[in-house]
Amino acid sequence: MFVEGLDRIFRNLIFLKCKNNNGIMHFEVIKIKIAIISDIHGNSVALKEIIKDAEKNKVNEYIFLGDQVNDLPFGNETLDIVRKYSNKVLKGNKEQYLIEYDKERYNWKNVQFKNTLFMYNELTKENLKYIKELPHFMKLEYDGVKLLIAHGSPKSVEEQLHRNRTDLINKYTENLEEDALIFGHTHEKVWKETVNNKLVISCGCSGVSPFFIGQAEYVILEINNGKIDDIISRLVNFDINLIKKKIITSGILNEDKVLMNLTYGAISGHGAMRHNFLMEAKEIMLERNGKLYKDNAKGIFKYFKLYDDDIWLGLAEKYKNEFIF
Numbered sequence: 001m002f003v004e005g006l007d008r009i010f011r012n013l014i015f016l017k018c019k020n021n022n023g024i025m026h027f028e029v030i031k032i033k034i035a036i037i038s039d040i041h042g043n044s045v046a047l048k049e050i051i052k053d054a055e056k057n058k059v060n061e062y063i064f065l066g067d068q069v070n071d072l073p074f075g076n077e078t079l080d081i082v083r084k085y086s087n088k089v090l091k092g093n094k095e096q097y098l099i100e101y102d103k104e105r106y107n108w109k110n111v112q113f114k115n116t117l118f119m120y121n122e123l124t125k126e127n128l129k130y131i132k133e134l135p136h137f138m139k140l141e142y143d144g145v146k147l148l149i150a151h152g153s154p155k156s157v158e159e160q161l162h163r164n165r166t167d168l169i170n171k172y173t174e175n176l177e178e179d180a181l182i183f184g185h186t187h188e189k190v191w192k193e194t195v196n197n198k199l200v201i202s203c204g205c206s207g208v209s210p211f212f213i214g215q216a217e218y219v220i221l222e223i224n225n226g227k228i229d230d231i232i233s234r235l236v237n238f239d240i241n242l243i244k245k246k247i248i249t250s251g252i253l254n255e256d257k258v259l260m261n262l263t264y265g266a267i268s269g270h271g272a273m274r275h276n277f278l279m280e281a282k283e284i285m286l287e288r289n290g291k292l293y294k295d296n297a298k299g300i301f302k303y304f305k306l307y308d309d310d311i312w313l314g315l316a317e318k319y320k321n322e323f324i325f
């Protein structure tokens with residue numbers, strides 16, 4: 001571990017010298033490797049495996065695209081790792097919920113909302129302060145290659161740039177100054193495309209992807225000779241049984257078991273169950289109210305789909321054979 005840490009420091013020293021002493025000290029072409037990690041959602045177990053894999057691949061830099069915390073209840077552990085490895089970290093909608101709750105203190109009684117409250121109460125003061133200071137997007141430059149990174153879209157943490165939203169992707173690349181637009185949030189598998197002569201990279205979901213069983217996806221971007229040389233999607237295994245144990249000992253199950261069942265379902269091969277549950281909940285809620293959101297919600301909470309308890313718990317009863325907790 002100690003040797004690994006030294007190795008990383010050495011790697012970054014070379015990278016920095018190369019960057020800062022342009023014209024003064026000459027180094028032969030050095031590849032810059034950047035690990036881009038999005039949507040960890042509190043899965044510190046997966047994050048540790050990603051870091052191991054990225055270190056083995058000798059990355060120079062780490063970028064985190066937001067939603068580091070929630071839905072899994074290991075937010076502090078996750079943020080402690082993120083803060084140790086990077087200062088290129090964005091906020092996602094999940095951080096924004098905690099930040100705005102800190103201000104608004106909604107008194108919503110919904111069982112589903114207890115997951116957000118749990119994390120809010122768990123976060124250390126230091127970590128709460130830390131997430132409040134994260135930016136929505138960042139402009140970065142490596143060896144002349146310019147990147148615009150965002151969680152959802154350059155406009156908002158909540159906007160979803162799904163692959164089929166060619167209208168939005170066209171809009172955001174049309175007058176883009178940077179060479180690449182890089183984001184997460186949709187939980188789609190990693191994909192990349194060239195649009196309007198700009199590179200568009202959707203970085204997948206590291207913590208709770210419904211497309212893999214016990215595997216986390218992230219991206220390694222390679223910059224070589226002032227050009228993006230390669231975009232590699234990496235898949236690493238993590239221990240879902242360890243997550244199960246950690247969920248049980250975290251205390252979250254005393255608050256709301258349903259979301260944990262859906263989230264654990266997503267990473268253990270029952271992504272379809274999670275999808276169907278949420279679609280049904282949405283349909284029933286819309287039929288009943290004509291809307292999914294609370295009337296008194298402000299800011300980002302205007303997008304927080306909050307289901308009535310009888311819907312949330314009723315569907316839990318319906319799906320109980322597929323629930324593990």
Ligand SMILES: [Mn+2]
Nearest residue numbers: 067092093185
């Ligand atoms: Mn998100």
